[in-house]
Amino acid sequence: MTEQEQIEALDRDDPLAAKRDEFVLPEHTVYLDGNSLGCLTIAARERAHEVVETQWGRDLIKSWNQHGWIDLPVRIGEKIARLIGAAPGQTICCDSTSVNLFKLLSVALQMQSERCIILSQKDNFPSDIYMAEGLRHLLGDNRVQLSLCEEDEIETAMHDKVAVLMLTQVNFRTGRLLNMQRLTERAHALGILVIWDLAHSAGVLPVELDACRVDFAVGCGYKYLNGGPGAPAFAYVAQRHLKHLHQPLSGWMGHSSPFQFDAYYTPAPDISQLLAGTPPVISMSVLDAALEVYRDIDTAQLRRKANALSELFRTLVQRSPELQDLQLVSPTLPQQRGAQLAYRHPQAYEICQALIAHRVIADFRAPDLLRVGFSPLPLRFIDISTSVTILTKIMRSESWRHPQFNSRSKVT
Numbered sequence: 042m043t044e045q046e047q048i049e050a051l052d053r054d055d056p057l058a059a060k061r062d063e064f065v066l067p068e069h070t071v072y073l074d075g076n077s078l079g080c081l082t083i084a085a086r087e088r089a090h091e092v093v094e095t096q097w098g099r100d101l102i103k104s105w106n107q108h109g110w111i112d113l114p115v116r117i118g119e120k121i122a123r124l125i126g127a128a129p130g131q132t133i134c135c136d137s138t139s140v141n142l143f144k145l146l147s148v149a150l151q152m153q154s155e156r157c158i159i160l161s162q163k164d165n166f167p168s169d170i171y172m173a174e175g176l177r178h179l180l181g182d183n184r185v186q187l188s189l190c191e192e193d194e195i196e197t198a199m200h201d202k203v204a205v206l207m208l209t210q211v212n213f214r215t216g217r218l219l220n221m222q223r224l225t226e227r228a229h230a231l232g233i234l235v236i237w238d239l240a241h242s243a244g245v246l247p248v249e250l251d252a253c254r255v256d257f258a259v260g261c262g263y264k265y266l267n268g269g270p271g272a273p274a275f276a277y278v279a280q281r282h283l284k285h286l287h288q289p290l291s292g293w294m295g296h297s298s299p300f301q302f303d304a305y306y307t308p309a310p311d312i313s314q315l316l317a318g319t320p321p322v323i324s325m326s327v328l329d330a331a332l333e334v335y336r337d338i339d340t341a342q343l344r345r346k347a348n349a350l351s352e353l354f355r356t357l358v359q360r361s362p363e364l365q366d367l368q369l370v371s372p373t374l375p376q377q378r379g380a381q382l383a384y385r386h387p388q389a390y391e392i393c394q395a396l397i398a399h400r401v402i403a404d405f406r407a408p409d410l411l412r413v414g415f416s417p418l419p420l421r422f423i424d425i426s427t428s429v430t431i432l433t434k435i436m437r438s439e440s441w442r443h444p445q446f447n448s449r450s451k452v453t
């Protein structure tokens with residue numbers, strides 16, 4: 042078999058191949074950015090139409106009951122729960138990842154009245170660290186301190202003054218995957234509560250929040266979950282902590298009975314306390330429909346295919362003489378990374394722009410990383426070889442030197 046035939050065989054034998062047909066994909070495009078903004082599904086497109094035309098347009102305010110708008114946060118939370126190893130009653134869809142992190146950091150700190158240190162990885166996604174800084178600003182330096190460590194040194198950086206360990210499971214740049222079970226266990230042994238950010242894990246690899254006895258988690262709706270730009274995020278609180286829950290953004294939707302319109306706040310005794318204001322019904326409905334693509338598959342299948350895709354990409358790059366200047370900064374072993382690869386190159390920005398001009402959508406992360414993500418449902422193996430062929434042409438011809446690839450937009 043030629044290499045081309047081998048790759049075609051991978052697609053033929055792929056048990057998830059038919060899932061691609063559930064997506065609306067631009068023609069002649071290889072999309073390697075599902076880790077940043079997931080693709081549109083047909084179901085999501087139809088729901089967007091339905092929620093605007095029929096539910097909002099025709100049924101108006103009756104839709105809160107008639108179309109179950111009011112239950113969306115809990116209903117979507119339970120759909121996501123299945124993907125992150127959470128039993129019912131602990132996961133809810135609301136707000137953004139950043140806002141959910143703020144709420145859960147506050148809750149965790151309140152539970153640790155004798156401790157004030159938030160420990161996180163130095164190269165965590167900046168917003169996660171910024172939210173911790175915001176909390177420090179609000180509560181004061183004697184109540185909140187922030188300690189940042191290298192990813193290799195998380196275990197040694199833990200000690201019995203740390204209140205909360207806040208970690209992102211898959212590094213947004215390198216794709217490195219942290220060991221949730223081990224780090225959570227170590228933290229608990231020292232009396233530390235743990236918050237995991239699943240932005241680059243949910244919907245692409247098996248996560249076992251309950252089995253790992255994780256305390257809190259947050260994650261993103263618009264990456265692998267395909268909820269659309271700015272889709273609402275999710276939050277998880279372990280059952281055993283629900284009784285201590287006292288989140289600071291005490292809006293009416295988190296009240297125990299919002300439609301009593303009581304003068305004072307009584308927190309809901311369950312996960313719905315994490316709601317603050319009215320849910321964004323249009324984007325939630327779209328996310329709800331997008332999650333349908335996961336209805337009959339499990340996360341081990343997703344993991345298997347994502348690993349196979351990223352390994353194919355890595356191997357093809359490694360074998361191409363023209364691509365030797367691209368330095369892999371992701372772990373070489375697929376078990377040690379999420380579903381993305383990052384390559385360092387001084388002209389990563391220009392190379393990325395040239396790829397996009399050739400309809401291979403990757404992204405650039407400052408200062409010098411070319412990042413490619415492998416969303417397992419819309420991608421085929423043949424897309425991977427196409428993208429490496431195009432990358433090779435760009436590097437061989439040095440077409441990235443063209444001035445048009447050098448100008449920067451607001452969003453990179």
Ligand SMILES: *Cc1c(COP(=O)(O)O)cnc(C)c1O
Nearest residue numbers: 137138139140166209213238240
């Ligand atoms: C994408 C991402 C976020 C995004 O947060 P928003 O509040 O949705 O903007 C947060 N944390 C991590 C680790 C991410 O990768």
